[in-house]
Amino acid sequence: MSRKKTLKSKGQTSPSTTLPAGRGKEQEGKSRKINSSGQALINGVILPNRPSLSNSSEFYDLAFKVMLVGDSGVGKTCLLVRFKDGAFLAGSFISTVGIDFRNKVLNVDDVKVKLQIWDTAGQERFRSVTHAYYRDAHALLLLYDVTNKTSFDNIQAWLTEIHEYATQDVVIMLLGNKADATQERAVKKEAGEKLAKEYGVPFMETSAKTGLNVELAFMAIAKELKHRSMKSPNHPKFKLHDYVNSEMKGTGCCRS
Numbered sequence: 001m002s003r004k005k006t007l008k009s010k011g012q013t014s015p016s017t018t019l020p021a022g023r024g025k026e027q028e029g030k031s032r033k034i035n036s037s038g039q040a041l042i043n044g045v046i047l048p049n050r051p052s053l054s055n056s057s058e059f060y061d062l063a064f065k066v067m068l069v070g071d072s073g074v075g076k077t078c079l080l081v082r083f084k085d086g087a088f089l090a091g092s093f094i095s096t097v098g099i100d101f102r103n104k105v106l107n108v109d110d111v112k113v114k115l116q117i118w119d120t121a122g123q124e125r126f127r128s129v130t131h132a133y134y135r136d137a138h139a140l141l142l143l144y145d146v147t148n149k150t151s152f153d154n155i156q157a158w159l160t161e162i163h164e165y166a167t168q169d170v171v172i173m174l175l176g177n178k179a180d181a182t183q184e185r186a187v188k189k190e191a192g193e194k195l196a197k198e199y200g201v202p203f204m205e206t207s208a209k210t211g212l213n214v215e216l217a218f219m220a221i222a223k224e225l226k227h228r229s230m231k232s233p234n235h236p237k238f239k240l241h242d243y244v245n246s247e248m249k250g251t252g253c254c255r256s
């Protein structure tokens with residue numbers, strides 16, 4: 001496999017992936033408009049141009065799109081900032097408007113895997129914007145907040161939405177965030193485990209505040225996507241559930 005330096009021209013596909021030409025169902029005809037600057041608008045929200053996976057100057061071998069989804073306030077933006085910058089956004093909560101993305105290249109068993117991570121707005125009014133991006137996603141990190149029972153109860157609805165808009169083989173992982181907030185905890189870890197088992201998805205508790213399992217969540221996704229795209233009879237099968245269960249740390253630790 002040759003290591004590529006990415007090209008800057010628009011519309012090029014990555015070595016590992018092709019971008020679907022179409023968009024999510026919701027976007028078709030419904031409330032999609034183009035403004036005078038040529039930008040796409042859904043329900044009045046300006047959509048950022050979806051960057052090509054290869055549109056960066058970083059070296060990588062494989063590239064994938066990962067989406068963060070879940071109710072507003074569960075900690076999607078904080079999780080991404082912790083992963084990308086190793087910092088925690090404490091203080092006042094600034095809700096994401098529309099959608100944003102950050103890139104990070106991980107070294108997975110000597111293969112450079114670039115994750116383009118899309119941070120979506122959890123607020124209901126931006127839902128149609130989020131729908132438009134599901135189809136391009138290779139993996140979804142679905143978050144709830146362990147201090148907010150409603151965000152946990154809404155996971156089922158999120159999964160229904162995912163099954164409607166995302167591709168069939170999208171990798172899904174369930175994360176119970178804010179595991180550091182022991183005093184305010186409203187959802188037991190066992191409840192998260194049970195729900196994840198019901199839906200057959202891997203699960204872990206995370207904390208954007210302490211960094212608990214944050215690196216692991218993204219690394220596990222990167223490993224799974226890498227193994228899927230490099231399938232070869234000589235490589236032993238990667239088992240995402242087993243990897244997560246063996247590497248996961250419980251609350252009280254500060255793995256980052």
Ligand SMILES: Nc1nc2c(ncn2[C@@H]2O[C@H](COP(=O)(O)OP(=O)(O)OP(=O)(O)O)[C@@H](O)[C@H]2O)c(=O)[nH]1
Binds near residue numbers: 071072097
């Ligand atoms: N204690 C604790 N607080 C957290 C954690 N992650 C996020 N928060 C806090 O939760 C609030 C919401 O975090 P965000 O990351 O902005 O939430 P979001 O999911 O991006 O919300 P939307 O953009 O509206 O969808 C902020 O006040 C954060 O400081 C965590 O791991 N532990």
Ligand SMILES: [Mg+2]
Binds near residue numbers: 077122
């Ligand atoms: Mg946000």
